[in-house]
Amino acid sequence: MVSDKTIARLSLYRRLLKVLEGEGVRSVFSQQLATMAGGTAAQLRRDLMEVGYSGTPNNGYEVARLADSIRDFLDVPGGQSVVLVGVGNLGKALLSYFATRRSSLQVVAAFDSDPYKVNRVIHGCRCYPMDSLSEVLKGQTATVAVIAVPAAGAQGVAEALTRAGVRGILNFAPVRLRVSPNVYVEDIDMTVALEKVAYFGRPIAGRTRKEPPA
Amino acid sequence: MVSDKTIARLSLYRRLLKVLEGEGVRSVFSQQLATMAGGTAAQLRRDLMEVGYSGTPNNGYEVARLADSIRDFLDVPGGQSVVLVGVGNLGKALLSYFATRRSSLQVVAAFDSDPYKVNRVIHGCRCYPMDSLSEVLKGQTATVAVIAVPAAGAQGVAEALTRAGVRGILNFAPVRLRVSPNVYVEDIDMTVALEKVAYFGRPIAGRTRKEPPA
DNA sequence: GTAACGCTGTTACGCTTTTCACAATCAGTA
DNA sequence: TACTGATTGTGAAAAGCGTAACAGCGTTAC
Ligand SMILES: NC(=O)c1ccc[n+]([C@@H]2O[C@H](COP(=O)([O-])OP(=O)(O)OC[C@H]3O[C@@H](n4cnc5c(N)ncnc54)[C@H](O)[C@@H]3O)[C@@H](O)[C@H]2O)c1
Ligand SMILES: NC(=O)c1ccc[n+]([C@@H]2O[C@H](COP(=O)([O-])OP(=O)(O)OC[C@H]3O[C@@H](n4cnc5c(N)ncnc54)[C@H](O)[C@@H]3O)[C@@H](O)[C@H]2O)c1
Numbered sequence: 062m063v064s065d066k067t068i069a070r071l072s073l074y075r076r077l078l079k080v081l082e083g084e085g086v087r088s089v090f091s092q093q094l095a096t097m098a099g100g101t102a103a104q105l106r107r108d109l110m111e112v113g114y115s116g117t118p119n120n121g122y123e124v125a126r127l128a129d130s131i132r133d134f135l136d137v138p139g140g141q142s143v144v145l146v147g148v149g150n151l152g153k154a155l156l157s158y159f160a161t162r163r164s165s166l167q168v169v170a171a172f173d174s175d176p177y178k179v180n181r182v183i184h185g186c187r188c189y190p191m192d193s194l195s196e197v198l199k200g201q202t203a204t205v206a207v208i209a210v211p212a213a214g215a216q217g218v219a220e221a222l223t224r225a226g227v228r229g230i231l232n233f234a235p236v237r238l239r240v241s242p243n244v245y246v247e248d249i250d251m252t253v254a255l256e257k258v259a260y261f262g263r264p265i266a267g268r269t270r271k272e273p274p275a
Numbered sequence: 276m277v278s279d280k281t282i283a284r285l286s287l288y289r290r291l292l293k294v295l296e297g298e299g300v301r302s303v304f305s306q307q308l309a310t311m312a313g314g315t316a317a318q319l320r321r322d323l324m325e326v327g328y329s330g331t332p333n334n335g336y337e338v339a340r341l342a343d344s345i346r347d348f349l350d351v352p353g354g355q356s357v358v359l360v361g362v363g364n365l366g367k368a369l370l371s372y373f374a375t376r377r378s379s380l381q382v383v384a385a386f387d388s389d390p391y392k393v394n395r396v397i398h399g400c401r402c403y404p405m406d407s408l409s410e411v412l413k414g415q416t417a418t419v420a421v422i423a424v425p426a427a428g429a430q431g432v433a434e435a436l437t438r439a440g441v442r443g444i445l446n447f448a449p450v451r452l453r454v455s456p457n458v459y460v461e462d463i464d465m466t467v468a469l470e471k472v473a474y475f476g477r478p479i480a481g482r483t484r485k486e487p488p489a
Numbered sequence: 490g491t492a493a494c495g496c497t498g499t500t501a502c503g504c505t506t507t508t509c510a511c512a513a514t515c516a517g518t519a
Numbered sequence: 520t521a522c523t524g525a526t527t528g529t530g531a532a533a534a535g536c537g538t539a540a541c542a543g544c545g546t547t548a549c
Contacts, residue, residue: 064506065471072470076449090526099451103508106528118514118526135470137477143469150371154364159469166473204478207469229476231469235290237313245475247468254461255357255373255421255445256286256349257279259380261459262443263351264418280536304496317538320498332496333546494547501540508533518523 067108071131073098074105078128090121136165142203144227146218147210148173148188151233155209156184169201174214191221198225208232219246281322285345287312288319292342304335350379356417358441360432361424362387362402365447369423370398383415388428405435412439421445422452433460 077097081089095105109116114130116122143159145152148171159168161184171188173179179190189197206227208215215234222230229245232238235253238246291311295303309319323330328344330336357373359366362385373382375398385402387393393404403411420441422429429448436444443459446452449467452460 065475066506068474069464069467069471072467073464076466092526097451101508102526103510104506106526107507110528116527117516118528119516119524121526135474137473141473141477143473150368154368155465157364158465162466166469202478204476205469205473227476228478229472229474231465231472237311245472247472249463249465249468250283250287251369251372251445251463252290252376253283253286254463255380255419257282258443258445258459258461259351259355259357259419260282260349260443261279262418262441263355264416264442278536306496315538316496317540318536320496321537324498330497331546332498332544333494335496490549492547492549495545497542497544499540499542501538503538504536506533506535509531511529511531512527513529514525514527516523516525519521 063111067111068135070098070100070104070108071112071135074108075128075131075135078124078131081124082128086124088121088123089127091116094122132165140165140167141205142167142169142201143205143207144169144198144201144203144222145171145186145207145209146173146191146194146222147208147214148175148178148183149209149211152207152209153183155207156186160184160186166205169203170197172197174210194221195225198222198227202226204228206230208234208238210234212236277325281325282349284312284314284318284322285326285349288322289342289345289349292338292345295338296342300338302335302337303341305330308336346379354379354381355419356381356383356415357419357421358383358412358415358417358436359385359400359421359423360387360405360408360436361422361428362389362392362397363423363425366421366423367397369421370400374398374400380419383417384411386411388424408435409439412436412441416440418442419445421447423447426450 074094077094091102091105095102112130112134114127143166145155145168156168156171168186171183171186172191172194173188174191178188181188204227206222208218208230210218212234215232215236216238219230219238219240223240223244232246232248235250240246288308291308305316305319309316326344326348328341357380359369359382370385382400385397385400386405386408387402388405392402395402418441420436422432422444424432426448429446429450430452433444433452433454437454437458446460446462449464454460
């Protein structure tokens with residue numbers, strides 16, 4: 062079983078490779094790519110062991126082929142559909158960002174309990190009422206969801222999502238979700254992140270540390 | 276030196292304690308609090324060793340006093356000022372969220388390069404032009420900053436912030452910032468987070484893992 | 490009063506993740 | 520061809536982190 066830290070870095074490597082590809086770079090050394098990713102060359106090579114693509118000594122990695130290998134490793138062939146629940150301040154920002162991106166992940170639907178938002182199209186994505194969640198998800202076979210509702214509603218939304226077959230949840234609400242163990246939950250807790258930054262960046266002493274992997 | 280993982284959990288514990296306090300709960304056992312935080316009792320007790328507050332056997336922890344102890348440990352006495360750079364879709368959502376919160380961290384100013392946003396007040400926070408950054412920061416002695424500008428501008432903004440004395444940066448741009456080693460940077464990379472969820476939540480096999488600490 | 494119970498603080502252990510180090514490999518060169 | 524110099528893949532060591540276990544202590548029951 063491959064570590065989730067490695068998965069996160071592979072995703073980052075791929076994005077950096079795409080940038081290099083756009084710049085016309087053909088090949089790259091582990092040292093260069095690792096520096097861009099904020100890691101070490103050894104770690105990058107170790108991560109790449111998982112995907113099975115081998116570079117050549119003295120030539121490094123072929124940018125396009127390595128990006129393809131990571132894609133084959135990370136993405137599911139037909140792509141995956143993503144749904145967003147909670148079209149508030151944060152939800153709208155997320156839609157504006159992810160709706161435009163072209164990738165294997167595609168945001169296909171948004172949901173909100175507010176009747177004023179239902180049936181509107183926001184950043185190219187239609188907003189459905191909550192009670193149509195299971196119906197819409199069945200049609201889309203979405204396995205990934207983003208939760209951007211207030212804390213009070215998050216647990217209920219998570220349960221509805223898992224009932225509808227969602228297997229992975231990106232949760233922005235400041236609550237730890239109680240879900241079945243075969244559902245993967247990733248929390249993004251901005252308040253905690255900001256307090257961490259404040260602690261290590263505090264003015265007085267606060268001996269600084271190396272930036273940890275996000 | 277205390278681990279950044281521990282700092283993150285302490286911040287989470289404190290938030291949970293505040294909820295309990297609001298519910299009128301007087302004391303709590305490590306087992307209960309740990310479950311709320313998504314961790315184990317042993318880990319919670321280990322974390323609490325750092326803050327120096329001791330519970331009593333058979334009575335657990337006094338909610339209010341433990342919260343105070345964590346506050347004394349995490350916060351700097353006079354509070355800390357936070358500035359936000361980049362008042363776009365995400366920046367506005369962040370302002371709406373953090374500007375209202377009452378805590379030791381207070382968002383005192385926002386900055387943007389867009390002249391249409393400058394001098395407007397957004398969610399109670401005034402937006403300044405970029406060239407007044409060092410001046411405003413000197414007056415506020417802000418040590419913490421949030422970067423929510425597009426990737427292309429992030430490195431330049433980070434350099435301007437560090438020149439102005441910022442010691443901690445919460446970075447939402449999908450770029451690894453190159454900064455002086457005595458500046459703490461925390462990256463929140465939502466694209467990577469979403470791809471991680473997609474990977475572990477992929478429909479076919481994907482044996483699921485325990486949720487890792489965010 | 491005292492024995493039994495339950496929870497905490499802390500030390501020791503084990504696992505996960507990162508780093509180190511080096512043999513194997515390949516291009517260039519004379 | 521044989522040699523040099525640089526880079527990769529990977530086993531082994533190190534570090535970091537979480538988990539388990541247990542001694543100590545306060546509380547309760549009788
Ligand atoms: N910058 C930010 O906005 C920010 C930062 C950190 C954390 N968060 C967290 O993200 C979440 C959303 O924040 P926000 O600022 O967008 O809030 P918001 O109030 O602007 O939006 C919440 C949206 O969710 C909808 N909603 C509420 N309950 C629902 C339910 N049970 N089912 C479906 N939809 C429901 C509301 O109609 C609203 O549109 C919150 O949990 C918040 O704590 C937000
Ligand atoms: N949901 C999201 O919006 C989302 C999700 C993931 C990542 N991000 C990242 O967050 C950042 C901001 O996203 P956004 O959606 O708010 O973008 P946006 O385009 O809506 O807003 C960017 C803002 O930054 C300002 N700006 C641009 N260059 C600047 C500079 N050099 N100095 C100061 N201000 C500058 C612009 O005027 C604009 O107001 C981006 O790096 C994006 O990749 C956003």
